Amino acid sequence: MTKTSTTIGSDWGYAPAPESADHFKLKDQYGLFIGGKFVPAASGKRLKTINPANEKVIAEVADGGEKDVAKAVQAARTAYDKVWRKMSGRERGKYLYRIARIIQERARELAVVESMDGGKPIRESRDVDIPLAAAHFFYHAGWGDKLRYAFPGKSVSPIGVAGQIIPWNFPLLMVAWKVAPALACGNTVVLKPAETTPLTALLFSEICQEAGLPEGVFNLITGAGSTGAALVNHPGLDKVAFTGSTEVGKAIQKSLAGRGTRLTLELGGKAAHIIFEDATIDQAVEGIINGIYFNQGHVCCAGSRLLVQESVEEEVVTKLKARMESLIVGDPLDKNTDIGAINSKAQWDRIRDYLKIGEEEGAELFQTKCSVPEKGYWIRPSFFTRVAQSHRIVQEEIFGPVLAIQTFRTLNEALEKANNTPYGLSGGVWTDKGAKIFKVTRGIRAGVIWANTFNKFDPTSPFGGYKESGYGREGGRHGLRPYVELS
Amino acid sequence: MSRNGTRGSNRRLDVRKTYKMLIGGAFVRSESGRALDVEAPGGQLLGHVCRASRKDFRNAVVAARKAASGWAGATAYLKGQILYRAAEMLEGRASGFQEVLQSIGLTPAAAKAEVSQAIDLLVYYAGWSDKYLQVFGAVNPVATPHFNFSVTEPMGVVAYVAGEKRPLLDLVSGIAPIVVGGNVVITLSTSRASVAAMELGEVLETSDFPPGVINLLCGLREELLGQMASHMDVNALVLQGGDAKEQTACREACALNLKRFFPKEVNEKENEDPYRILDTVEIKTTWHPVGG
Numbered sequence: 098m099t100k101t102s103t104t105i106g107s108d109w110g111y112a113p114a115p116e117s118a119d120h121f122k123l124k125d126q127y128g129l130f131i132g133g134k135f136v137p138a139a140s141g142k143r144l145k146t147i148n149p150a151n152e153k154v155i156a157e158v159a160d161g162g163e164k165d166v167a168k169a170v171q172a173a174r175t176a177y178d179k180v181w182r183k184m185s186g187r188e189r190g191k192y193l194y195r196i197a198r199i200i201q202e203r204a205r206e207l208a209v210v211e212s213m214d215g216g217k218p219i220r221e222s223r224d225v226d227i228p229l230a231a232a233h234f235f236y237h238a239g240w241g242d243k244l245r246y247a248f249p250g251k252s253v254s255p256i257g258v259a260g261q262i263i264p265w266n267f268p269l270l271m272v273a274w275k276v277a278p279a280l281a282c283g284n285t286v287v288l289k290p291a292e293t294t295p296l297t298a299l300l301f302s303e304i305c306q307e308a309g310l311p312e313g314v315f316n317l318i319t320g321a322g323s324t325g326a327a328l329v330n331h332p333g334l335d336k337v338a339f340t341g342s343t344e345v346g347k348a349i350q351k352s353l354a355g356r357g358t359r360l361t362l363e364l365g366g367k368a369a370h371i372i373f374e375d376a377t378i379d380q381a382v383e384g385i386i387n388g389i390y391f392n393q394g395h396v397c398c399a400g401s402r403l404l405v406q407e408s409v410e411e412e413v414v415t416k417l418k419a420r421m422e423s424l425i426v427g428d429p430l431d432k433n434t435d436i437g438a439i440n441s442k443a444q445w446d447r448i449r450d451y452l453k454i455g456e457e458e459g460a461e462l463f464q465t466k467c468s469v470p471e472k473g474y475w476i477r478p479s480f481f482t483r484v485a486q487s488h489r490i491v492q493e494e495i496f497g498p499v500l501a502i503q504t505f506r507t508l509n510e511a512l513e514k515a516n517n518t519p520y521g522l523s524g525g526v527w528t529d530k531g532a533k534i535f536k537v538t539r540g541i542r543a544g545v546i547w548a549n550t551f552n553k554f555d556p557t558s559p560f561g562g563y564k565e566s567g568y569g570r571e572g573g574r575h576g577l578r579p580y581v582e583l584s
Numbered sequence: 585m586s587r588n589g590t591r592g593s594n595r596r597l598d599v600r601k602t603y604k605m606l607i608g609g610a611f612v613r614s615e616s617g618r619a620l621d622v623e624a625p626g627g628q629l630l631g632h633v634c635r636a637s638r639k640d641f642r643n644a645v646v647a648a649r650k651a652a653s654g655w656a657g658a659t660a661y662l663k664g665q666i667l668y669r670a671a672e673m674l675e676g677r678a679s680g681f682q683e684v685l686q687s688i689g690l691t692p693a694a695a696k697a698e699v700s701q702a703i704d705l706l707v708y709y710a711g712w713s714d715k716y717l718q719v720f721g722a723v724n725p726v727a728t729p730h731f732n733f734s735v736t737e738p739m740g741v742v743a744y745v746a747g748e749k750r751p752l753l754d755l756v757s758g759i760a761p762i763v764v765g766g767n768v769v770i771t772l773s774t775s776r777a778s779v780a781a782m783e784l785g786e787v788l789e790t791s792d793f794p795p796g797v798i799n800l801l802c803g804l805r806e807e808l809l810g811q812m813a814s815h816m817d818v819n820a821l822v823l824q825g826g827d828a829k830e831q832t833a834c835r836e837a838c839a840l841n842l843k844r845f846f847p848k849e850v851n852e853k854e855n856e857d858p859y860r861i862l863d864t865v866e867i868k869t870t871w872h873p874v875g876g
Contacts, residue, residue: 355832546868564842
């Protein structure tokens with residue numbers, strides 16, 4: 098019997114597989130989207146939006162100010178009073194269906210732009226962000242004419258004009274999370290995208306035009322933090338929805354304290370990811386990777402604290418290291434890339450600060466040895482061991498590919514550690530025992546719990562936090578509540 | 585409540601009542617030793633009630649927190665039974681409560697109506713105990729192989745500031761949806777309404793509520809509200825009535841730990857509304873794997 102074997106060469110690596118960006122053309126400059134038209138900022142100021150993978154300017158966008166916000170709120174008010182609130186829910190829904198379809202049709206363009214502007218791997222924007230954004234519009238479109246079934250015993254009406262501020266980690270998906278329920282329920286919107294990722298929101302504005310959405314129903318004001326403050330402080334809003342840091346969320350609540358404006362907040366997190374000794378370890382390791390290194394760890398619900406049962410710590414950490422070494426960090430537009438660029442210089446600095454803080458606190462840092470490009474903002478997948486519950490890297494949200502690993506012996510100890518932060522957005526558990534899953538998912542004080550999976554999202558599934566992770570839900574029937582008045 | 589009366593031909597001296605607050609299942613005076621006069625509408629002294637201090641409130645939070653997980657974990661059936669038991673106890677003391685309410689200024693008809701409504705409201709929310717999850721929970725048809733469901737969970741420790749207009753009903757109307765949602769509660773009653781609140785404590789204590797689930801304080805709204813809104817171990821603050829200035833201050837203070845804040849002027853019609861239970865519960869969504 099002849100024995101055959103194949104020798105695999107040491108450079109059996111991945112050849113570059115770049116996604117092409119030649120099937121669409123971005124403009125050099127974009128205006129604000131107010132009343133159905135693109136207009137420059139009143140001040141004439143513009144901001145540059147940069148590709149964090151190569152530090153090159155992609156386009157310039159308008160830097161909106163108070164005057165622009167006032168115009169946009171007025172446009173939204175007019176659209177609300179004259180058109181949108183009067184329109185039947187069915188017709189409103191049909192606009193949302195149109196938008197969903199156009200997002201699907203322009204999916205690849207949106208995915209590529211998302212990766213260029215924000216640094217996330219194309220595989221992720223192509224397979225997660227954009228399809229989910231379309232799905233959100235599809236889901237909410239159907240609610241338009243069925244709202245009275247969502248709130249038994251109540252009559253449902255819209256609230257009015259919503260001011261919405263979204264972060265840079267899932268730019269278009271956050272547009273969808275915010276805009277789809279607002280519009281389905283009969284509200285109109287002024288939205289401010291993040292300073293560093295305005296482009297897909299601008300393309301979304303084009304999509305609204307293309308869908309024939311009545312002017313003023315959706316308005317977009319690009320800009321930085323001060324633009325967001327101008328929006329929040331505009332007295333013409335009936336509702337503010339914010340996704341971002343806990344610190345800014347608290348400030349928004351304070352600044353709105355004297356007004357009747359409704360507020361929902363989707364804020365930071367420091368999710369515990371609990372691995373029991375009876376878990377399928379190989380799958381759990383994949384789960385850990387997906388929990389913290391998905392989207393460079395720029396995920397509010399990231400599984401940034403690993404709690405591993407002491408008896409399997411060594412096995413988990415060894416396998417985790419091996420798996421991490423296979424992660425490819427680099428060009429977001431390469432289809433092989435696992436981890437893209439850190440979204441901005443500011444965030445890059447912040448993460449590196451935390452890496453320093455962790456070491457100064459006495460924790461032990463592990464980073465993979467992969468190569469990273471010279472230009473751009475990169476962090477190798479990282480984790481800390483020998484951490485204490487009181488360490489800042491355990492208590493504070495880093496928002497980067499940095500994991501803190503702790504151990505536990507009993508289920509109760511795991512829960513106690515899991516719940517010992519001010520946050521309560523998400524959590525995860527890996528075990529082979531169904532009953533244990535329920536015990537742990539009930540015990541974690543957080544709004545979304547994944548069992549034997551992590552970082553899954555669906556338009557039908559309510560998402561939102563307990564404690565200092567904010568209040569209000571997005572998605573599902575519960576996600577409609579922030580956008581309706583019940584009587 | 586009669587301060588000066590003697591009863592019967594033998595001129596027997598009445599035994600007066602000392603009104604005490606309810607904290608952690610114990611009837612206590614304020615740790616501060618302070619008291620407030622309660623006067624009848626005509627101005628005559630009816631008695632004294634405690635003037636709760638901020639420290640009393642903090643003590644109540646500790647007691648409530650201790651009771652929180654047990655109450656949250658109690659079955660819906662049990663919670664419903666206990667609320668119903670409270671209705672039974674209140675019914676048994678209906679005439680006494682009517683007298684109390686009359687002594688603080690309600691007409692006999694109004695006092696009678698208020699006591700009846702309070703009893704019926706307890707029965708109403710007792711019945712919701714094992715139903716609201718069925719109405720407000722959800723199974724979500726996600727596009728992956730997961731059993732995805734959303735349930736309500738109690739927020740934890742809730743502070744409730746009652747109004748004064750309907751001394752008994754306001755309090756019951758605040759407490760019932762909060763505790764049926766699995767929360768523990770610390771209430772603040774003020775002015776004459778305190779008398780009804782302290783009486784209610786005796787009803788609740790004999791209704792099988794575990795100690796600490798319901799804690800009743802009385803005192804000055806302006807003195808305690810700041811502490812209630814800023815306390816880091818309180819999960820939600822529900823306010824009956826109040827002016828804009830007060831609400832603004834509360835909302836600012838609540839931002840400290842993002843405690844949920846519900847300032848509401850709940851009228852009689854709105855008392856019976858299961859959506860009020862939703863104010864003090866969180867929605868938790870679980871992704872449970874499906875497959876071998």
